[in-house]
Amino acid sequence: MTEVVVLGGGLAGAGAASLLASAGQKVRLLEREAGPHHKVCGEFLSVEAQQDLARIGLDLAQLGAVPIDRIRLVSGRREAEAPLPFTALGLSRKLLDEALLELAGARGAKVERGVRVTQVNGNKVSTSHGDCKPGQLLLATGKHDVRGAKRAAPPDESAFVGFKMHFQLDLRTRAELEGLIELVIFEGGYAGLQLVSPEVMNLCLIVRRTRLAEAGGDWTALLASLMDTPGLARRLDDARPLFSKPLAISGLPYGYVCQQSDDIYRLGDQAAMTASLTGDGMAIALRSAIIASECVLSETPPEVYRKRLALTVTPQIRRAMWLQRMAEVPLLMALALPAFRYAPGLLSKAAAMTRLPSQPTGPARGTGSTALAPR
Ligand SMILES: Cc1cc2nc3c(=O)[nH]c(=O)nc-3n(C[C@H](O)[C@H](O)[C@H](O)COP(=O)(O)OP(=O)(O)OC[C@H]3O[C@@H](n4cnc5c(N)ncnc54)[C@H](O)[C@@H]3O)c2cc1C
Structure with missing residues (x-):
């Protein structure tokens, strides 16, 4: 094999x-x-x-994820809140990614940690621990x-910087954030605040590089400059x-x-x-994993996989990018917030608009009915 x-x-x-290991495929992960480890993520x-x-x-239930069923949009002193069209979860990536790696290992994948890939040349892979020539x-x-x-040159949006920090909260702030994702929009960026466990809040900041430079170029200066943003100050004042x-x-x-068309199956952020702002990047990464493993198992070439994935994710990405750009226009936000406040259903609709299409539950297509069932 x-x-x-x-x-x-x-x-x-x-x-x-x-997925590949559970279908009986010999698989090695580097x-x-x-x-x-922690990762920058909302x-x-x-x-x-x-x-x-x-x-x-x-x-996921075993990992201690916390439910999120409302969204609050904050811009300056204006804010609007609405139910989410689904129940999301807050969970640390350190826990989530580790659990998925453990699952891969438990299913028979050979997981090699601390191995850095240094170069790919055709199907030859060079790493900090030697070279290999895999079949796929x-x-x-x-x-x-x-x-x-x-990857081919990315679009002009590469002008953003992302930060993440976890905070221990006091009881009052914890209670105020329960069940909520708060998106705080400010000039040159936005922040996502939510619980990732009953005691811990994640703050994810996405700022234009120019905004970061104006603030002084580093996290401490940026945070200090954002403390006059009421939606952030009230959460960060007593947070540790x-x-x-x-x-x-x-x-x-x-x-x-x-x-790009080459002989590589590109997954996750390597693919799209x-x-x-719309919190669906992890869904795209996971969907690419499902589609790619189906394609590998059915010997479908990388180029067909690439087109299939692009068809699945491109509409979501277009809508998400459109919303992210709209959120950067102060006048639009000034008009949208009162509208969302008056008609929260509009905010729920905006959140629903940017979802990746759901797939039917059960094992992934093309791999047999039991191949992908958890062991
Ligand atoms: C600021 C920000 C906020 C986000 N917030 C959300 C959110 O709230 N919800 C959501 O759904 N999505 C969110 N996303 C998107 C989401 O984080 C990514 O889409 C997702 O992590 C992609 O998964 P991945 O497996 O492709 O990459 P990653 O999760 O980054 O995994 C790549 C792995 O490859 C390893 N690696 C890298 N280079 C090498 C090498 N040379 N050799 C060996 N290993 C290597 C890394 O250590 C890492 O473990 C956010 C993204 C950003 C930037």
């Missing part, structure tokens, strides 16, 4: 390795990080992501390009940061959908990247 090698053990890579798990995780066989290659290294397999410094990532290629 030929060996499939998966590069990167995030949601896309671990999801695919898990992950740069030696152990569990940690908002949409219903589509939950459904795809269930199809892969991961039990799945590239799932997230936003990080690998030498020899770089849980990391010594925030996680940060730059060069975010929002709106990217892969057009939606606007973070």
Whole structure:
């Protein structure tokens, strides 16, 4: 049997390795990080992501995810709240990604931690621990390009920087945030605030590079400059940061959908990247894992896989990018907030508009009825 090698053990890579291994495929996964680690992410798990995780066989209830069923949009002193059209979950990526990697290993994938891929040349892979020549290659290294397999130039949206920090909250703020995702829009960016466990809040900040430079160029200066944003100040005043410094990532290629045709199955952020505002990037990563593993098992070439994935995700990404751009226009926000306040159904509709199409539950297509069932 030929060996499939998966590069990167995030949601896309671990999801695919898990599916392939459970179908009896010989699979090896190479992950740069030696152990569990945090990632820049809003940690908002949409219903589509939950459904795809269930199809892969991961039990989210066991991981202590917290439910989120309302959205609050805040801009300046204006705010509007509405029910979400689904129940989302808040969960730390450190827990989630690790659980999926463990599942892949338990199903028979050979998971190699602390192995950095340094170059891809055709189907030859060079790593910090030697070279290999797999039968099939799945590239799932997230936003990080690998030498020899770089993505084509991303769109102009790569001017954003993302930050993440976890905070311990006081009882009052914890109670106020229960069941809620708060999106605080400010000039040059926005923040997503939500609980990821009963005690811990995740703050994910997405700012234009120019806005960051204006604030002084670093996290401390940026945060200080944002404390006059009422929606943030009320949450951060008494919050205690849980990391010594925030996680940060730059060069975010929002709106990217892969057009490259080569012999590699590109998954997750290597294949497409939606606007973070709509919290469906994890769903895209997981969907790419499902479609790619179906294609590998049915010997469907990477080019057909790429087109199939693009058809699935492009409409979502277009709508999400449109909304993200609208949120950057102060006049539009000034008009939208009172409208959402008066008619919360409009805000729920906006949230529903940007979802990835749900797939039927049960094992993924093309792999046999029992092949993908959890063991
Ligand atoms: C600011 C921000 C906020 C977001 N918020 C949300 C949200 O709230 N909800 C949501 O659904 N989506 C969100 N997303 C999107 C989501 O985080 C990504 O789409 C998702 O993580 C993609 O998964 P992935 O497996 O492709 O990549 P990743 O999760 O990044 O995994 C890639 C893996 O590859 C490994 N790797 C990288 N390079 C190498 C190498 N050379 N060798 C070996 N291993 C390597 C990394 O260590 C990593 O484990 C957000 C994105 C950003 C930027």
